[in-house]
Amino acid sequence: MVVVVVCGGGNGAHTLAGVAASRPNTEVRVLTLFADEAERWTKAMESSDFVTNIHNHDKSITKLTNKPRLVTKDPGKAAIGAEIIILAVPAFVHAQYLEALKPHVTPGTILVGLPGQPGFEFDVYTIWGPLASKCSIMAFESLPWACRIAEFGQCVEILGTKESLVGAVHIGSVPSKFDPTLLLQGCLGPHPSLLTKGHLLGITLMSVNSYIHSSILYGRWHDWNGTPLDEAPLFYQGIDQDTADLMSGMSDEILVIAKEIMKKNPKVDLHNVDHVLQWYLRVYEDDIQDKSNLYTAIRSNEAYIGLTHPMSKTEDGKYLPNFKHRYLSEDIPYGLAVSKGVAEVVGVNTPLIDKVLIWCQEKLGKEYLVDGKMIGKDVTFTRCPQRYSMTTVDAILGK
Numbered sequence: 001m002v003v004v005v006v007c008g009g010g011n012g013a014h015t016l017a018g019v020a021a022s023r024p025n026t027e028v029r030v031l032t033l034f035a036d037e038a039e040r041w042t043k044a045m046e047s048s049d050f051v052t053n054i055h056n057h058d059k060s061i062t063k064l065t066n067k068p069r070l071v072t073k074d075p076g077k078a079a080i081g082a083e084i085i086i087l088a089v090p091a092f093v094h095a096q097y098l099e100a101l102k103p104h105v106t107p108g109t110i111l112v113g114l115p116g117q118p119g120f121e122f123d124v125y126t127i128w129g130p131l132a133s134k135c136s137i138m139a140f141e142s143l144p145w146a147c148r149i150a151e152f153g154q155c156v157e158i159l160g161t162k163e164s165l166v167g168a169v170h171i172g173s174v175p176s177k178f179d180p181t182l183l184l185q186g187c188l189g190p191h192p193s194l195l196t197k198g199h200l201l202g203i204t205l206m207s208v209n210s211y212i213h214s215s216i217l218y219g220r221w222h223d224w225n226g227t228p229l230d231e232a233p234l235f236y237q238g239i240d241q242d243t244a245d246l247m248s249g250m251s252d253e254i255l256v257i258a259k260e261i262m263k264k265n266p267k268v269d270l271h272n273v274d275h276v277l278q279w280y281l282r283v284y285e286d287d288i289q290d291k292s293n294l295y296t297a298i299r300s301n302e303a304y305i306g307l308t309h310p311m312s313k314t315e316d317g318k319y320l321p322n323f324k325h326r327y328l329s330e331d332i333p334y335g336l337a338v339s340k341g342v343a344e345v346v347g348v349n350t351p352l353i354d355k356v357l358i359w360c361q362e363k364l365g366k367e368y369l370v371d372g373k374m375i376g377k378d379v380t381f382t383r384c385p386q387r388y389s390m391t392t393v394d395a396i397l398g399k
């Protein structure tokens with residue numbers, strides 16, 4: 001029997017709990033530290049199955065009814081004897097789980113960020129200290145599914161399952177009982193197919209949302225005159241050529257960071273860092289109608305049909321951009337600021353990232369980049385290396 005700990009109480013945690021509990025020889029325990037989620041989830045399952053509805057391509061639904069063995073807020077009860085611990089929560093909650101789990105984790109355990117999100121490994125190295133190097137650490141670029149809780153603690157809907165999911169593994173000095181990738185694949189079933197390659201830092205740098213979302217917001221609103229709009233503009237499919245060029249340029253800057261690190265550290269593999277166009281062609285292969293270039297790929301991506309800018313409504317029914325949305329509030333401190341911080345440590349200039357970051361931080365009312373350095377007062381609320389006093393390339397590589 002493999003013991004799997006799922007951390008969190010949201011959409012991803014519900015889905016992972018239901019899917020993994022349905023796999024053979026797998027005991028699933030859920031650890032949720034938030035509010036009264038553990039009690040509510042436990043109570044909800046007393047009188048009902050725990051249902052995971054998988055919506056298949058052919059419109060059929062596969063229904064799984066296996067329950068996690070335990071839902072608890074006690075990290076000791078959850079972690080004892082665990083082979084693998086999977087964090088399936090938003091990035092800003094990772095530190096809380098790592099702190100809570102640390103006294104209960106034994107060397108050789110596998111830790112997974114699903115998704116990892118930028119700077120995941122910096123949180124792990126810093127909070128777990130020497131324990132981190134004795135564990136195997138994995139990070140993935142996203143969740144395996146598009147999923148939503150239908151009924152808390154009782155039913156979750158898997159709206160779509162990715163074909164493949166890219167991640168990276170750092171093998172710890174104390175071997176785990178099982179191969180990390182195979183073990184996680186066993187928890188998920190055949191899909192998505194897990195593709196683990198390269199260094200964990202590659203997953204941090206490859207977090208495309210941090211510059212896709214910020215470049216689109218910048219492109220649409222940086223010269224906006226403040227007049228409310230009659231309707232919300234299309235987010236992805238409304239981009240112009242300048243925005244696509246900006247996004248592409250920011251992606252090029254990320255590639256330069258990766259290349260510079262590999263030049264200084266030939267044994268470090270960051271080939272898992274791709275240009276954003278390559279990422280689009282991989283992830284949305286079947287949805288993109290015109291694959292000529294980044295601009296046409298985004299505008300013709302059918303997965304984006306109808307998605308609009310985050311807006312708030314005025315009393316007279318007009319629309320204003322919502323700059324408090326997670327595209328800024330999460331994708332900057334747990335995204336673009338991390339890339340900029342890594343660039344600073346590596347010594348790579350990033351004029352386009354700087355320009356967008358400065359605009360975004362102003363919209364958020366935060367201060368990260370000051371006079372070209374990540375020294376602003378709000379750096380402590382990001383996952384950029386400077387927040388952890390990591391000043392060398394070795395430190396960000398976890399050496």
Ligand code: NAI
Pocket residue numbers: 008009010011012013032033034037088089090091093096114115117142143145146147148
């Ligand atoms: P979610 O929004 O459902 O997560 C909410 C959960 O996070 C809560 O139930 C609670 O357990 C925890 N939480 C929230 N605020 C907290 C706080 N202040 N303190 C402690 N715990 C708190 O997130 P979801 O949908 O499960 O997504 C997890 C990650 O996966 C996110 O980074 C999301 O962007 C990403 N993702 C989600 C997809 C989806 O379809 N749900 C698809 C692709 C990526």
